[in-house]
Amino acid sequence: MKINVLTLFPEMFTAVTGSILGRACEKGILEFQFINIRDFSNDKHKKVDDYPFGGGPGMVMMADPIFGALHSIEAQGKKILYMSPRGKTLDKEKIEELAGEEELTILCGHYEGVDQRVLDYFDMEEVSIGDYILTGGELPAMVLIDSVARMIPGVLASEDSATEESIYSGLLEYPQYTKPRSYEGMDVPEVLVSGNHKLIRLWKFEQSLRLTRELRPDLFEDFVKNSKELTKDEYKVLEKVLK
Numbered sequence: 001m002k003i004n005v006l007t008l009f010p011e012m013f014t015a016v017t018g019s020i021l022g023r024a025c026e027k028g029i030l031e032f033q034f035i036n037i038r039d040f041s042n043d044k045h046k047k048v049d050d051y052p053f054g055g056g057p058g059m060v061m062m063a064d065p066i067f068g069a070l071h072s073i074e075a076q077g078k079k080i081l082y083m084s085p086r087g088k089t090l091d092k093e094k095i096e097e098l099a100g101e102e103e104l105t106i107l108c109g110h111y112e113g114v115d116q117r118v119l120d121y122f123d124m125e126e127v128s129i130g131d132y133i134l135t136g137g138e139l140p141a142m143v144l145i146d147s148v149a150r151m152i153p154g155v156l157a158s159e160d161s162a163t164e165e166s167i168y169s170g171l172l173e174y175p176q177y178t179k180p181r182s183y184e185g186m187d188v189p190e191v192l193v194s195g196n197h198k199l200i201r202l203w204k205f206e207q208s209l210r211l212t213r214e215l216r217p218d219l220f221e222d223f224v225k226n227s228k229e230l231t232k233d234e235y236k237v238l239e240k241v242l243k
Helices: 012-016 019-026 063-072 092-099 116-121 138-149 199-217 217-225 232-242
Strands: 002-007 032-034 080-089 104-109 125-129
Touching: 002 012, 002 063, 002 138, 012 032, 012 138, 019 138, 032 063, 063 104, 063 116, 080 138, 092 138, 104 138, 125 138, 199 217, 199 232
Parallel strands: 002 032, 002 104, 080 104, 080 125
Antiparallel strands: none
């Protein structure tokens, strides 16, 4: 997948070009292109914003530099996302949909947003990562990139990790432990070192159920309603948790 990012701060994206995603780039699975919108400003001071028509607080990013940046990568007619609190909230369904694209272009806004004509002309899809406001679109873009990239085959070491971890399974993740077996008077649960894979699996399932019921009762309720494919042993664990 090729991912183009239009931003005023391309240096921020070193956070997504290292580690796992960096290795995916080395393998040719991912390709990033970061375009500095200021490079397309016709102002000698590289100005990219101005006061909004009709008044109001703050500044608005002007259309011309963004048009120039998008035309430079021939983005018209392709999938273009604008990170905005107005958009539909990013969820598993949207992430899986985006992971199927061959190329994504992401626009990171700033100030009070961008000139509406940019969104209209390029038929952009607005995407939000939650009902709160940040100082710019770079952090939301990084969240989107990371969540989408891990769904692409070959990015993660284990293909199962993308969909089986935590909330994607319908439940929150069970507690995890590693060496040493005893630390500060706290021991690893005995079942995890028992070697009995069936008991370990059921223990993890029970812990996920209990944590989800406590921390995300909404998810727990949905899981119970849709728990039609559980094994006999898993049903027994669920009944135990529901008591």
